[in-house]
Amino acid sequence: MLKHPLYPNGNIYLSGGMQFAQGLGAGWRQLCSERLKDLGFFPLDIAELDIAYSEAHGHLYRFLSDDELLQRKSNIRKHFIETDINLIRNDSDALIVLYDESVRLGAGTTSEIHEAFMHDIPVFLINSFKELNQVPGWMQAETTMIFNEWDALYKYFAELPPAILKRDVYGNRRSGMHYLCSLCGTVEEKHKTHYVSKVSPLYCKSCVELVKATHETHYDRYRFFLDYFEKTSVQEWLNSRPQPTSEELFAAIRARKAPIKVKGKSKGKKTK
Numbered sequence: 001m002l003k004h005p006l007y008p009n010g011n012i013y014l015s016g017g018m019q020f021a022q023g024l025g026a027g028w029r030q031l032c033s034e035r036l037k038d039l040g041f042f043p044l045d046i047a048e049l050d051i052a053y054s055e056a057h058g059h060l061y062r063f064l065s066d067d068e069l070l071q072r073k074s075n076i077r078k079h080f081i082e083t084d085i086n087l088i089r090n091d092s093d094a095l096i097v098l099y100d101e102s103v104r105l106g107a108g109t110t111s112e113i114h115e116a117f118m119h120d121i122p123v124f125l126i127n128s129f130k131e132l133n134q135v136p137g138w139m140q141a142e143t144t145m146i147f148n149e150w151d152a153l154y155k156y157f158a159e160l161p162p163a164i165l166k167r168d169v170y171g172n173r174r175s176g177m178h179y180l181c182s183l184c185g186t187v188e189e190k191h192k193t194h195y196v197s198k199v200s201p202l203y204c205k206s207c208v209e210l211v212k213a214t215h216e217t218h219y220d221r222y223r224f225f226l227d228y229f230e231k232t233s234v235q236e237w238l239n240s241r242p243q244p245t246s247e248e249l250f251a252a253i254r255a256r257k258a259p260i261k262v263k264g265k266s267k268g269k270k271t272k
């Protein structure tokens with residue numbers, strides 16, 4: 001995990017549109033980086049890094065035409081997807097996401113949010129649209145908190161207990177006796193003892209009740225899907241078989257009623 005001696009509260013990856021954003025989305029990242037540094041967080045500004053790389057080693061795919069799709073795919077796989085995902089998975093304690101039109105046009109931010117979610121890395125999203133429902137439900141579910149304006153986000157970060165976004169030795173996001181809830185982002189105090197194993201994801205008391213109700217009041221959707229496929233595939237298989245005629249069915253019924261012949265009990269001559 002990347003560490004900065006001046007910013008001990010955690011590494012925050014700044015995720016948002018680049019390909020379709022003005023100036024690669026460098027503007028908001030710069031402002032956000034300054035505010036985060038004031039609060040003791042280390043910003044991972046991917047736009048700044050991308051510009052620095054291009055200056056040192058040139059562009060990676062912009063010069064490639066549509067006819068060079070395979071080379072373009074290969075370059076993006078290696079130098080964008082692999083690199084950015086590694087930075088999230090290995091070196092980020094949380095993500096701040098600016099969700100705007102440029103994100104909708106691209107695919108990177110959505111994938112980064114998903115990657116963070118899959119590794120239990122908190123996602124704090126700024127919704128630049130007026131309504132909550134303009135953020136897709138799937139994406140809403142993968143966030144820890146959604147804000148409508150930057151000041152509210154900075155206030156939240158300023159009030160977090162020191163370094164609570166970082167994992168402790170057991171893998172929990174903890175500061176002293178305080179733990180961060182993965183579902184609602186509130187900080188909950190635990191009394192007496194710490195968790196001595198990883199709790200994943202970690203929920204506050206009210207979210208535990210909520211998650212319990214979610215699991216227990218609805219039939220498991222994945223289980224339902226498997227049952228559904230099993231039932232429909234058996235039915236499909238049965239339908240694909242030649243259907244017996246009524247004469248064949250009667251013959252089968254008659255055969256069932258016939259006395260059962262037992263082998264080896266005939267009165268015929270035994271042969272040696």
Ligand SMILES: [Zn+2]
Pocket residue numbers: 181182183184185186203204205206207
């Ligand atoms: Zn909670």
